[in-house]
Amino acid sequence: xxxxxxxxxxxxxxxxQVVGTVHDLRLVAGPHAHGLIGYRLDTLITGTAGVGDRxxxxxxxxxxxxxxxxxxxxxxxxxxxxxxxxxxxxxGRVIRIRSSARQLRSLRDGGGDxxxxxxxxxxxx
Amino acid sequence: xxADGGTHDLGVRYGFPHRLDVDRWLLDRQILDVDGVVVGxxxxxxxxxxxxxxxxxxxxxxxxxxxxxxxxxxxxxVWWSVIGxxxxxxxxxxxxxxxxxxxxxxxxxxxRLRMHRDAVGTLALAYWTREKIVRRIPGSGRPSRSxx
Amino acid sequence: xxxxxxxxxxxxxxALGVMTAIGxxxxxxxxxxxxxxxARFGMSLAWALVFGTIGMGLYGxxxxxxxxxxxxxxxxxxxxxxGVRAGLVNLAAALLLTGLTMAAEIGGAGITLxxxxxxxxxxxxxxxxxxxxxxxxxxxxxxxxxxxxxxGLALVVFVVALFALPVPWQELLSQAAQPAVPPDxxxxxxxxxxxxxxxxxxxxxxxxxxxxxxxxxxxxxxDLGEMRLNVFVGFPLGMVLxxxxxxxxxxxxxxxxxxxxxxxxxxxxVVAALGRVGLLVMLLGFFAATFAAAAExxxxxxxxxxxxxxxxxGKFRRxxxxxxxxxxxxxxxxxxTALMLTTIDPxxxxxxxxxxxxxxxxxTYFPILVVANDRSAMGRYVNGPWANTLGVVFLVVMVVxxxxxxxLLFLTKAGQ
Numbered sequence: 001x002x003x004x005x006x007x008x009x010x011x012x013x014x015x016x017q018v019v020g021t022v023h024d025l026r027l028v029a030g031p032h033a034h035g036l037i038g039y040r041l042d043t044l045i046t047g048t049a050g051v052g053d054r055x056x057x058x059x060x061x062x063x064x065x066x067x068x069x070x071x072x073x074x075x076x077x078x079x080x081x082x083x084x085x086x087x088x089x090x091x092g093r094v095i096r097i098r099s100s101a102r103q104l105r106s107l108r109d110g111g112g113d114x115x116x117x118x119x120x121x122x123x124x125x
Numbered sequence: 126x127x128a129d130g131g132t133h134d135l136g137v138r139y140g141f142p143h144r145l146d147v148d149r150w151l152l153d154r155q156i157l158d159v160d161g162v163v164v165g166x167x168x169x170x171x172x173x174x175x176x177x178x179x180x181x182x183x184x185x186x187x188x189x190x191x192x193x194x195x196x197x198x199x200x201x202x203v204w205w206s207v208i209g210x211x212x213x214x215x216x217x218x219x220x221x222x223x224x225x226x227x228x229x230x231x232x233x234x235x236x237r238l239r240m241h242r243d244a245v246g247t248l249a250l251a252y253w254t255r256e257k258i259v260r261r262i263p264g265s266g267r268p269s270r271s272x273x
Numbered sequence: 274x275x276x277x278x279x280x281x282x283x284x285x286x287x288a289l290g291v292m293t294a295i296g297x298x299x300x301x302x303x304x305x306x307x308x309x310x311x312a313r314f315g316m317s318l319a320w321a322l323v324f325g326t327i328g329m330g331l332y333g334x335x336x337x338x339x340x341x342x343x344x345x346x347x348x349x350x351x352x353x354x355x356g357v358r359a360g361l362v363n364l365a366a367a368l369l370l371t372g373l374t375m376a377a378e379i380g381g382a383g384i385t386l387x388x389x390x391x392x393x394x395x396x397x398x399x400x401x402x403x404x405x406x407x408x409x410x411x412x413x414x415x416x417x418x419x420x421x422x423x424x425g426l427a428l429v430v431f432v433v434a435l436f437a438l439p440v441p442w443q444e445l446l447s448q449a450a451q452p453a454v455p456p457d458x459x460x461x462x463x464x465x466x467x468x469x470x471x472x473x474x475x476x477x478x479x480x481x482x483x484x485x486x487x488x489x490x491x492x493x494x495x496d497l498g499e500m501r502l503n504v505f506v507g508f509p510l511g512m513v514l515x516x517x518x519x520x521x522x523x524x525x526x527x528x529x530x531x532x533x534x535x536x537x538x539x540x541x542x543v544v545a546a547l548g549r550v551g552l553l554v555m556l557l558g559f560f561a562a563t564f565a566a567a568a569e570x571x572x573x574x575x576x577x578x579x580x581x582x583x584x585x586x587g588k589f590r591r592x593x594x595x596x597x598x599x600x601x602x603x604x605x606x607x608x609x610t611a612l613m614l615t616t617i618d619p620x621x622x623x624x625x626x627x628x629x630x631x632x633x634x635x636x637t638y639f640p641i642l643v644v645a646n647d648r649s650a651m652g653r654y655v656n657g658p659w660a661n662t663l664g665v666v667f668l669v670v671m672v673v674x675x676x677x678x679x680x681l682l683f684l685t686k687a688g689q
């Protein structure tokens with residue numbers, strides 16, 4: 001399977017409602033993971049606005065310039081997290097899930113940071 | 126910098142976080158070989174097919190026109206893939222692939238591999254343009270020296 | 274070498290870098306738009322050039338800082354932050370515009386050589402095209418860049434001419450300080466030329482070339498000081514040269530109502546003030562500026578495409594090692610040369626290309642602004658409040674410029 005098959009696909013809940021479009025995949029390291037080995041697909045990050053995420057505003061790393069972080073955090077409220085275990089079927093560009101849109105968590109409330117702390121920043125030269 | 130322009134700062138390397146969003150960490154990042162030479166960009170990711178009850182696992186990085194085409198989408202994307210595939214010598218339609226085991230770490234400028242660029246299969250277009258065009262022009266072999 | 278000797282050597286290196294930046298800042302766009310604006314509007318558009326240079330300085334420093342900290346050049350950022358599709362649109366626009374600019378530079382160099390030698394422009398165009406390609410293919414770029422950058426300083430002849438001419442200093446200063454549309458000109462045309470001046474200062478290829486060059490030279494945090502010196506001293510001094518070209522037009526061209534259509538008219542003030550010697554020095558300056566810019570445009574084409582697609586790139590690499598990079602540049606040079614051989618007017622082309630370039634600036638600069646704010650990439654080198662405030666203001670203005678530039682282009686028929 002390829003990432004491109006999931007990204008851009010529409011997510012439809014059990015009531016037939018369109019939850020949103022997948023714009024990112026969240027992988028989580030398994031128990032024996034090292035390097036990039038052992039990462040499994042955990043969540044489909046779905047929503048109407050993918051722009052802020054890709055730019056880096058969702059994780060709080062990008063703090064400026066002024067109106068953008070606020071703007072993108074408002075949009076992030078509409079970003080919903082679809083756990084992979086919720087997925088019933090992938091039919092072409094449509095992904096069906098077994099729960100209802102109301103039950104899904106949004107990125108803002110407890111969706112959490114994908115571990116931005118322990119990463120690339122400002123290492124001494 | 127090495128003589129052919131690579132960077133030997135393999136020491137400056139970071140691991141990956143526990144939870145990683147592919148759009149920010151993997152997709153569209155540059156891929157550098159063991160010497161720091163750019164060998165491609167992560168155009169797509171390869172995952173295992175989902176078995177019932179289990180989650181797909183990340184197994185490879187995909188690069189090149191065959192992987193890029195679907196990302197571009199539409200007719201332009203199809204066209205891009207077709208051109209890329211035509212440049213290859215084989216009938217293989219799978220995109221060039223780098224197994225995740227070869228990824229040593231992440232650097233600010235991209236993902237660093239353990240393997241050398243000659244071992245990476247992403248350079249079909251490069252070889253094609255080199256043989257068909259560049260090699261036919263005199264002077265392609267020696268470096269344009271003189272750095273300040 | 275003693276510590277003192279090393280110190281002097283370092284100082285000389287830094288000074289050379291700044292001087293190269295000054296000469297390198299000026300290209301056919303600056304020469305034509307400054308001369309044109311001076312002849313038609315006096316100094317009432319000086320503010321546009323200042324505004325553009327400030328923007329170029331802001332984003333040049335940001336892009337340079339991003340390179341020094343993350344080793345990522347502009348088009349790596351574009352794809353990474355805007356994504357494949359928006360990035361591709363950005364790339365297509367950049368390639369087209371830079372190609373047009375390169376054609377204009379080749380044309381400018383061709384005219385300069387014609388003026389100096391008497392040999393027809395049509396002969397010179399393919400020669401310049403070939404020479405541009407040779408510089409990228411084989412000639413040590415570092416040396417060429419220094420030599421051409423320093424020779425470009427010959428344009429200081431305009432500053433000299435300014436003091437030799439009967440310049441109404443008071444009037445110039447008041448025109449510059451209190452800009453107003455001259456009585457015999459329309460607002461639309463005035464704004465159009467304002468945009469062309471802004472565009473001549475913030476040409477997209479410049480930031481691509483500057484940042485990619487930084488990656489190739491291995492800029493790190495310790496190089497930030499020197500990079501900032503080049504940007505904050507070099508670029509403004511280049512702007513001064515352009516302002517001198519604009520100011521010289523006022524006593525000589527404006528009173529005669531000369532409508533600048535050809536490159537040689539821009540040089541009339543120098544000839545009037547300094548005679549034949551001045552003319553030769555000026556032609557040398559014109560050639561150095563335009564030829565260097567042509568090579569930089571060609572490299573920018575290669576850098577943009579290679580960074581977006583992930584190809585091996587680098588002017589310090591053997592062509593055999595970076596074949597796709599070189600093929601793109603070769604194709605670009607051939608296309609640009611072919612375009613100029615259709616005897617399209619280089620001056621008109623220059624004006625159109627700088628205006629379109631100005632329109633494309635928001636797309637190119639936005640990813641730079643975002644990454645410069647990304648703490649996870651930049652650490653403590655993220656933008657401070659000044660860089661952000663000025664950066665946002667500049668970008669907002671450029672969005673407005675973008676929106677009005679195409680309608681103005683048609684409305685004024687490219688400034689007729």
